[in-house]
Amino acid sequence: xSGRATDLAVAAGFVLxxxxxxxxxxxxxxxxxxxxxxxxxxxxxxAASAAAGAAHVALAWRRLRDEERIAARRLHVWIxxxxxxxxxxxxxxxxxxxxxxxxxxxxxxxxxxxxxxxxLWAGILxxxxxxAEATARFFFWWLExxxxxxxxxxxx
Amino acid sequence: MNRREFLAAGVGLVGATATAGTLxxxxxxxxxxxxLVPGQAPDIQLTPHAWRTGDDRVSFAALGDNGSGGRxxxxxxxxxxxxxxxxxxxxxxLLGDICYYGNFRRRFDTVFRRPLGxxxxxxxxxxxxxxxxxxxxxxxDQGLSAIEAELELLGTPGRYYTTSQGPVDFxxxxxxxxxxxxxxxxxxxxxxxxxxxxxxxxxxxxALHHPPYSSGHHGSTPGxxxxxxxxxxxxxVDLVLSGxxxxxxxIEPQHGVTYVVSGGGCKTTRVGRSAFTxxxxxxxxxxxxxxxxxxxxxxCVRPDGSVADRFMLRAREGT
Numbered sequence: 001x002s003g004r005a006t007d008l009a010v011a012a013g014f015v016l017x018x019x020x021x022x023x024x025x026x027x028x029x030x031x032x033x034x035x036x037x038x039x040x041x042x043x044x045x046x047a048a049s050a051a052a053g054a055a056h057v058a059l060a061w062r063r064l065r066d067e068e069r070i071a072a073r074r075l076h077v078w079i080x081x082x083x084x085x086x087x088x089x090x091x092x093x094x095x096x097x098x099x100x101x102x103x104x105x106x107x108x109x110x111x112x113x114x115x116x117x118x119x120l121w122a123g124i125l126x127x128x129x130x131x132a133e134a135t136a137r138f139f140f141w142w143l144e145x146x147x148x149x150x151x152x153x154x155x156x
Numbered sequence: 157m158n159r160r161e162f163l164a165a166g167v168g169l170v171g172a173t174a175t176a177g178t179l180x181x182x183x184x185x186x187x188x189x190x191x192l193v194p195g196q197a198p199d200i201q202l203t204p205h206a207w208r209t210g211d212d213r214v215s216f217a218a219l220g221d222n223g224s225g226g227r228x229x230x231x232x233x234x235x236x237x238x239x240x241x242x243x244x245x246x247x248x249x250l251l252g253d254i255c256y257y258g259n260f261r262r263r264f265d266t267v268f269r270r271p272l273g274x275x276x277x278x279x280x281x282x283x284x285x286x287x288x289x290x291x292x293x294x295x296x297d298q299g300l301s302a303i304e305a306e307l308e309l310l311g312t313p314g315r316y317y318t319t320s321q322g323p324v325d326f327x328x329x330x331x332x333x334x335x336x337x338x339x340x341x342x343x344x345x346x347x348x349x350x351x352x353x354x355x356x357x358x359x360x361x362x363a364l365h366h367p368p369y370s371s372g373h374h375g376s377t378p379g380x381x382x383x384x385x386x387x388x389x390x391x392x393v394d395l396v397l398s399g400x401x402x403x404x405x406x407i408e409p410q411h412g413v414t415y416v417v418s419g420g421g422c423k424t425t426r427v428g429r430s431a432f433t434x435x436x437x438x439x440x441x442x443x444x445x446x447x448x449x450x451x452x453x454x455x456c457v458r459p460d461g462s463v464a465d466r467f468m469l470r471a472r473e474g475t
Contacts, residue, residue, distance in 0.1 A: 037439030
């Protein structure tokens with residue numbers, strides 16, 4: 001496999017796993033609904049998760065391709081992406097769980113007034129994606145060689 | 157690999173392993189098991205006092221473990237309101253755990269008023285058999301005051317009591333330790349013995365949170381079959397309703413007494429079968445019961461209106 005093909009395959013793998021961990025909490029909730037014997041189920045959370053997952057795919061794909069172009073070593077891109085996936089997986093699920101568990105009455109009150117729960121859901125996933133992107137960029141910056149600042153002519 | 161690369165890769169690999177374990181082992185099962193996602197309360201207008209209660213007839217519903225206030229609880233409550241439209245009932249026997257994720261006083265609107273609003277507005281009465289999540293800390297002042305606040309908000313007279321509706325005498329018990337099975341249980345058991353002995357109605361229905369017989373997640377309650385079951389058999393109790401396990405189970409009559417677990421008010425857990433099992437199903441549900449003279453017809457209803465089980469009993473005192 002050529003270096004370019006490897007880059008593409010690894011990048012595709014990272015973004016697909018990222019998509020999966022963004023959608024996983026909604027799948028967990030829906031599996032609970034299915035196990036509960038409810039005939040029909042709302043798919044709004046799945047749709048919100050799929051939208052957030054797609055946004056993550058677009059952001060991460062662009063970052064990965066940019067980093068692969070400028071990286072001193074490909075390994076730096078992959079290590080940074082692995083760390084960002086960990087943050088994404090953990091924050092997407094745990095943030096949702098904590099927010100839903102600690103503020104159930106506030107959410108129930110909002111939902112009862114017609115506020116779409118899917119917006120809250122997508123918003124939390126959005127925070128997880130931002131955290132994951134920040135992690136990827138930090139690790140990539142930290143791993144890459146840091147050049148000494150150059151001084152212009154005439155300066156001491 | 158230089159030192160930074162080694163460190164960053166190590167953090168990533170250890171983090172990935174730990175995260176996969178935490179998510180698959182704890183977080184995703186919790187999201188799947190709990191009813192945390194909020195939803196909209198049922199918007200149904202019911203005809204007030206549409207039920208018929210007389211000396212020979214009464215209808216009631218039994219709902220257990222419904223205290224989440226989430227979408228699944230709302231789906232069950234909505235189906236109860238829909239069922240009321242065609243088969244009205246004047247009483248809901250709450251089988252405990254009416255409030256999860258916090259204090260009942262604070263969560264009253266979310267877990268009680270909103271989901272059950274149509275029934276409350278129609279004048280339906282609610283009775284409570286205290287559950288372990290209604291506050292298990294009976295020994296503490298804080299626990300006791302939380303329970304008393306619950307009883308006050310629901311308008312129920314005490315931690316264990318009897319009430320009559322038509323031809324049925326109901327006995328609501330506090331089955332939490334030490335309420336019924338612990339070392340200080342004799343007070344309530346003595347009271348129950350006397351209350352059952354003096355019951356003059358055709359039907360005797362006992363409601364308590366912890367099931368004497370169950371094949372669910374928690375299983376049969378230790379001590380119940382030794383201490384409570386002989387009492388129920390001796391006094392010819394017709395039906396025992398319980399919750400605690402988040403499923404529906406009907407037990408083959410034990411010494412003439414029919415036991416039902418109706419704990420699918422908002423979330424579900426796995427249920428198996430035992431030698432004593434007649435019907436068991438992992439499902440959200442409530443029980444609708446209609447008593448006419450010496451015939452009781454009970455129907456286990458899922459949130460989509462489908463029937464999980466239906467059974468009929470003849471009054472033991474009436475045969």
